[in-house]
Amino acid sequence: MALLRISSPHAQRAGHRTSWVMQxxxxxxxxxxxxxxxxxxxxxxxxxxxxxxxxxxxEALILLIRKRSVAFFLKDYSALLTAVLLGVALPPVVPWWVTVTAVGFAIIFAKQLYGGLGNNPFNPAMVGYAIVLVSFPVPMSQWLGHTSLTTSGETLSFLQSLQAIFHHLPSIDGYTMATPLDGFKHKDLLDSDAAFNTIPALQAASVNAWLWINLAYLIGGLGLLWLRIITWHTPVAFLSGLLLMSGVFYVIDPSLFASPVFHLATGAAMFGAFFIATDPVSSCTSNRGKLIYGLGIGILIYIIRTWGGYPDGVAFGVLLMNFAAPLIDYYTQPRSYGHSKAKKGLKFGEDK
Amino acid sequence: MTMKMSAQTAVADDVQDPSSQSTDSAEAKPTANYAEIIYNGIWKNNPALVQLLGLCPMLAVTSTVVNALGLGLATLVVLVGSNIAVSIIRNYVSEAVRLPAFVMIIASFTTSIELIMQAYTYELYQILGIFIPLIVTNCAILGRADAFASRNPILPSAIDGLMMGLGFMVILVALGAMRELIGQGTLFSDMHLLFGDMALHWKLTVFQNYPNVLFAILPPGAFIGLGLLIAGKNYFDEKEKKRIAAAKAEAGPAESKRVRVTGQAG
Incomplete structure (x- = not known):
């Protein structure tokens, strides 16, 4: 199938340079x-x-091997953006080699081997995240808990964090606990109310901590909207997909499924909606396409969170919809100005 | 050089398009070029790297060296056996029923191998599971039977089967070693499943305290590993091509000096 060739979607942001967008x-x-x-x-x-x-x-290593200008491509900040997104997505005390594996894989395999920025079919940050999530499940589930709930009752100091990342920190168990999503997933036979009363990860302090994080990313995302770096379509569709699914199942059985607010305010919901799903290269390009794409991710995340093997599903949801993005773009070509009928896909034998 | 190239291309065409087999199937090549058969099987037409045949077992069972070697050996034996058998009957089976006949032959050999493995390497037989019977459906075997053994005498067919099987096995083992090393940090673990008690201590622990990289053991890791192997082969081929072109250019153009020959390097 000949896919649509949409040139450098990451470079078409209101006349701004790629490096500005990435910054x-x-x-x-x-x-x-x-x-x-x-x-x-x-x-x-x-x-x-x-x-x-x-x-x-x-990035520099691969650019050297590919005989490309190293300084030029490093200065577009795209590698740094991938790194920052991965750095915040990984648990805070994950050993250093997990971070290095994730980022190295994201840059080398998910980005440069496909031809560098603008050619990667998958979101590099999420490829890196998925690889380490699949490969190292134990360190990847070690999230820190809210101070009032952990046995140590304090946050890690800077030195302790360094020690936990570069060296084994024996007292780390006093600081870690499951995330709310993880806690809810493993509530087993408890109904929702009992789970929220008894499981430590689902106490108000823990859930509120994640609410704060999601609010912070929401603010950052609104900033991106205001700067017109992203459009509203993907995040809105993403969050409505999640809202729709969680709403329907919450209405059906509130004792078994978590409320929509819980789903929107925990895990990587806002981070995924505004920072991951909106990656211009690997997502859809047309506005209608973005709506379908975002909706698909939201629905997939709910499915993975509720019935899947992992507590959160942003990475897998985004990667699965990245697969579908070219096809969606194919069938959602916008009507060009002055033409009466939108062209939907291509017929067999039609020359393009 | 040109002669050799064209001969190789002809073989390659045969392999890639078995349906092109025409009425001259009985025609045997006057003198079999064994060097070329060996080169084709191990490198130029390698079933795993170039023809990409038999991908399913290759990606599924190559999580350790011993699994890869076990399946590689089984495939090798079936390939040699079926090539010899097909070559023997090549003048007596009519065009219309040749494929069913080939499949019957391959299935018989596979069943024998399966029974042998069940008798002598029972644990490995259980690990490889469905992929031993599935050797029947390995396109590399049917491909060689149809493209080579059905139109060549017995000895060249046997050599071809051996070389294609070796080419397949080498890649299988390389992929198995890669995945075992990255996935578990060891090499040659559990070799006693195949070689008996003498192999109990063959296990090499390359990295101590290695965190298992599950990704390399799962099938996606196999795809990436195979992709890297193919990229490596293409890189060497490209380098070799450039070297030959450079050597040619050094020898000097045979044509008149006045003519500018731009496309010569290719």
Missing amino acids: MVILATVPGILVQTWLFGFGTLINVVIACLTALAS
């Missing part, structure tokens, strides 16, 4: 990073630094 997206993650640091200690910041160094090194 703005990185800046928009700052509120989220600050809240994560406030709640979970310096681990996130250290992760981001490790990720950035790995990203620059692996």
Whole structure:
């Protein structure tokens, strides 16, 4: 099948340079990073630094092998953006080699082997995340808990975070706990009310911590909307897909399924909606396409969260819809101005 | 050089398009070029890297060296056996029923191998499971039977089967080693399943305290590993091509000096 050739979708942002767009997206993650640091200690910041160094090194290495201009491509900040997104997505005390594997894989395999920025069919950050999530399930499930709920009762200091990341920290179990999504997934036979009363990960403090993180990313995402770097279609469709699915099942059986608010305010909902799904290269390009694409991700996330094997499904939902994005674009070509009928797909034998 | 190239292309065409087999199936090549058969099987037309045949077992069972070697050996034996048998009957089976006949032959050999493995390497037989009977459906075997053995005498057919099987096995083992090394940090673990008690201590622990990389053991890791192997082969081929072109250019153009020959390097 001949796919539509839409040239450099990442470079068509109101006449701005790619590097400006990438810098703005990185800046928009700052509120989220600050809240994560406030709640979970310096681990996130250290992760981001490790990720950035790995990203620059692996990008430069591959560019050298491919005999491309290293400085030119490093200065477009796209590798750094991938690194920052991965750095905040990984748990704050994940060992350093997990971060390095994720970022190296994202840059080398998911981005450069396909031809670099603009040619990658999959979101590099999510490919890296999915690889380490599949490969190292134990460190990837070690999220820190809210201080009032963990046995140690305090956040990790900067030194402790460093120690946890680069060296084994024996007391780490006093700081970690399941995320609310993980807790809800493993409530087993409890009904929702009992689960929210008894499981530590579902206590108000824990759920509120994740609410704060999601609000911070929502603010950053609204900033991106205001700068017109992203359009409203993908995030709105993404969140409505999640809202729709969780709403329907919550109405059917509130004792078994979590409320829509819980689904929108935990995990990577806002981060995924505004920062991951809106990646211009691997998502759909037409506005109608973006609506379908976002809706698909939202529905998939709910399915994976509720019936899948992993507590959160943003990475897998995004990757699955990345597969579908070219096909969706194919059938949602916009009507060109002055033409009466939108062209929907191509017929067999039609020359394009 | 040109002669050799055209001969190779002819063989390649035969392999890629078995349906093109025409009425001259009985025609045997006057002298079999064994060097070329060996080169084709191991490198130029490698079933795993170039023809990409038998992908299913290749991706499914190559999580360790011993699994890869077990299936590689089984495929090798079936390939040699079926090539010899097909070559023997090549002048007596009519065009219309040749494919069913080939499949029957391959299935018989596969069943024998399956029974042998069940008798002597029972644990490996259980690990490989469905992929031993599935050797019947390995396109590499039917492809060789139809494209080579059905139109060549016995000895060249046997050599061809051996070389194609070796080519397949080498890649299988390379992929198995890659995945075992990245996935578990070891090499040659559990080799006693295939070689008995003498192989109990063959296991090499390359990395101590290695966190298992599950991704490399799962099928997606096999796809990426195979992709890297193919890329490596293409890289060497490209380098070799350039080297030959450079050597040719050094020898000097045979044509008149006045003529500018731009496309010569290719």
